[in-house]
Amino acid sequence: MKKPILFSTLAVIFLMMLLGFSFLAQSAEKPIVIGFIHSMSGAMSMYGISSEAGGQIAVEEINAAGGILGRPLKMITRDDKLNAETGLREAKDLILSENADFLTGTISSAVALAISNYVKREKKIFLVNISQSSSLTEENWHRYIFRIDTNAVPYWGYAPALALAKKWKDKKIVSLGFDYETGKNSLRAFKEKYLELVPDAKIIDELWAPLGTTDFTAYISKIANSGADAFFLSCIYGGGELAFSKQAYAFGLYDKMHAIQPCAGDIETWFSVKKGDPYPKGALATCRYPFWAIKDPRSKQFVEKHNKKVGFLPSYGAMNQYLIMYALKAAIEKVGAVDTEKIINALEGMVLDTFVGKIPIRPYDHQAMMPNWYGVMDFTPEFSFPYITKIDVIGEEGYHTVEQIKKLREGK
Amino acid sequence: MNLVTFEAIAGQTLSGISVGMVLFLIAAGLSIIFGTLKVLNLAHGSIYMLGGFLCYGFTSTFASVPGVFWWTLLAAPMIVGLVGGLIEIFLLRRIYAQEMLYQYILTFGLILIIGETCKFIWGVGYHTVGAPWPFNGKVSLWGLSFPVYNLFLIGCGFAVFIGLVALMRYTGLGRIIRAVTYHREMANALGINVPKVYTGVFMLGCWLGGLAGTLMPPMSVVALGSDMAVIIECFIIVVIGGLGSLPGAFIGAIILGLLTAFGIYIIPKLAVAFAFMLMIVILIIRPWGLMGKPE
Numbered sequence: 018m019k020k021p022i023l024f025s026t027l028a029v030i031f032l033m034m035l036l037g038f039s040f041l042a043q044s045a046e047k048p049i050v051i052g053f054i055h056s057m058s059g060a061m062s063m064y065g066i067s068s069e070a071g072g073q074i075a076v077e078e079i080n081a082a083g084g085i086l087g088r089p090l091k092m093i094t095r096d097d098k099l100n101a102e103t104g105l106r107e108a109k110d111l112i113l114s115e116n117a118d119f120l121t122g123t124i125s126s127a128v129a130l131a132i133s134n135y136v137k138r139e140k141k142i143f144l145v146n147i148s149q150s151s152s153l154t155e156e157n158w159h160r161y162i163f164r165i166d167t168n169a170v171p172y173w174g175y176a177p178a179l180a181l182a183k184k185w186k187d188k189k190i191v192s193l194g195f196d197y198e199t200g201k202n203s204l205r206a207f208k209e210k211y212l213e214l215v216p217d218a219k220i221i222d223e224l225w226a227p228l229g230t231t232d233f234t235a236y237i238s239k240i241a242n243s244g245a246d247a248f249f250l251s252c253i254y255g256g257g258e259l260a261f262s263k264q265a266y267a268f269g270l271y272d273k274m275h276a277i278q279p280c281a282g283d284i285e286t287w288f289s290v291k292k293g294d295p296y297p298k299g300a301l302a303t304c305r306y307p308f309w310a311i312k313d314p315r316s317k318q319f320v321e322k323h324n325k326k327v328g329f330l331p332s333y334g335a336m337n338q339y340l341i342m343y344a345l346k347a348a349i350e351k352v353g354a355v356d357t358e359k360i361i362n363a364l365e366g367m368v369l370d371t372f373v374g375k376i377p378i379r380p381y382d383h384q385a386m387m388p389n390w391y392g393v394m395d396f397t398p399e400f401s402f403p404y405i406t407k408i409d410v411i412g413e414e415g416y417h418t419v420e421q422i423k424k425l426r427e428g429k
Numbered sequence: 430m431n432l433v434t435f436e437a438i439a440g441q442t443l444s445g446i447s448v449g450m451v452l453f454l455i456a457a458g459l460s461i462i463f464g465t466l467k468v469l470n471l472a473h474g475s476i477y478m479l480g481g482f483l484c485y486g487f488t489s490t491f492a493s494v495p496g497v498f499w500w501t502l503l504a505a506p507m508i509v510g511l512v513g514g515l516i517e518i519f520l521l522r523r524i525y526a527q528e529m530l531y532q533y534i535l536t537f538g539l540i541l542i543i544g545e546t547c548k549f550i551w552g553v554g555y556h557t558v559g560a561p562w563p564f565n566g567k568v569s570l571w572g573l574s575f576p577v578y579n580l581f582l583i584g585c586g587f588a589v590f591i592g593l594v595a596l597m598r599y600t601g602l603g604r605i606i607r608a609v610t611y612h613r614e615m616a617n618a619l620g621i622n623v624p625k626v627y628t629g630v631f632m633l634g635c636w637l638g639g640l641a642g643t644l645m646p647p648m649s650v651v652a653l654g655s656d657m658a659v660i661i662e663c664f665i666i667v668v669i670g671g672l673g674s675l676p677g678a679f680i681g682a683i684i685l686g687l688l689t690a691f692g693i694y695i696i697p698k699l700a701v702a703f704a705f706m707l708m709i710v711i712l713i714i715r716p717w718g719l720m721g722k723p724e
Contacts, residue, residue: 223698229654234448235689239693256654
């Protein structure tokens, strides 16, 4: 009679200890969850995979050093399939089912806009690592969106304009772009800045191709016969840019006139191109992460870790996602808790200590003033693929000023 | 600024024909499959993309073999044709009796499967293939530098068209295919092995798609997403030309190519819309296409 009572009492005490320990263990190690939504399949998956790698490298480093406020960092990846509805659905799932504290990612500006509208209602922070549409931080800005990345205004517009004004000052330019919002905005930004710097220049013709075009033959023959001094590509990137460059090279276009190809500096497009193959010869190109020209040893380490993880060299998306993780770490540690509103205040005006320099996050639009580099496309023995040489950098002057953004928001 | 010079017009015409021939090469397979099997193969773009990846795969793996591109041109379309055969025998056959909706769902599923398979085997990057000797130079026509390879593609387009028409009109096999196309039950009653013809025609259509996919990389790029980029234009051509009509597809492709080239030349902002506008006009006034037969 006594033994069963003793036994059950011990069992209850043991169970309570077990529960007590697991409860303590849980609350001490409850991870900080960062949702990562990107294009993990299909045409843009290289950027999704690269960005995820950049984020994971940061997560591993941070967790190895003890996490954030003693809590481990956890990044959950979801595929938006380059589709706004899918991306929004994943965002909702991450917040509601996975208890994500923050959302990051996206390459498609359409997905970014959908998620941006969602987090505005949910009052969660969304940090963009690639999506370029300037409207995210300008006309459609709200408190909960941040971008640690350059955007279409400097990258596709102001930086090439500043670069061209410094270098060749071409007077007659013909443009070719993908026919969608970012393409149109890019050309507008380029024209705005370039015509301000070189007033007697003229865009003599504007050509638009459907997004996803890979046969530019008809456009190239028109450009070749246009009588222009230079052509400017407005937001033609990735596979489309590779196809265009091949065709333009085959048509001898690069010998006929100057080329301004923003985005040609991003090496991901040219990995399979070897010396002797068609490439944008002598084109003026902008680049978002020219790691071969970055001296900081932390950058070199990052390049190695990324290459080891996924087998190819890092894209700027990887660098941005890495910086996003560290920015969140700095903000959370400054505030001392995962408190969204306080973290927003901490991020505004914070200066990130990165391996590409000290970068402030501008409070008015939550846009990190990431630099844009530019140079001339060439081959050198250092890499098997072409990349920019004779590099120069454009900083904050590449972005819209606060006054310009104010006007855009009021005019909305 | 429009330079209305002979050079400009000649240049745009040549570009237009080049673009059109490329599209015909891709659309021919789709047209044949629909004509005989009455199946609208949504995965035709994926078949084309698979051909492209095989082209890249072979030419990069065996890069040291002289004339590797030509060997690839022989082998890759055949592999794609075989894949088509497997798809027809094991998958499509089971749903012929069902509604069209199931065909669309199945072929749409194939788009995803083939896409992910390509990504699994060849990764996510963009790939190029160099133009093969002896077609890797430029030639100067009317003041415009034109790549020789594009002229080769125009030649291929004509060759494929003439070859297919000859097959259909002058060979016994062509007669059988036409019989099955015209009246399936009657052909069956006359002892023709209709399922075998179906398989054969589907394989032929996929072989053509694979051929187009193998011919394209030297002037373009091998990338995930190229399947979706071409399928819309293929449908436009097949609708304009007439579903199931090969001459129709040929004419439809040339029209689309020239329309695009001159659209770009004259009103660049509307260039994209021209093809769709023409398709809508044709659907309204002549829904069976330029050279199709009214049902």
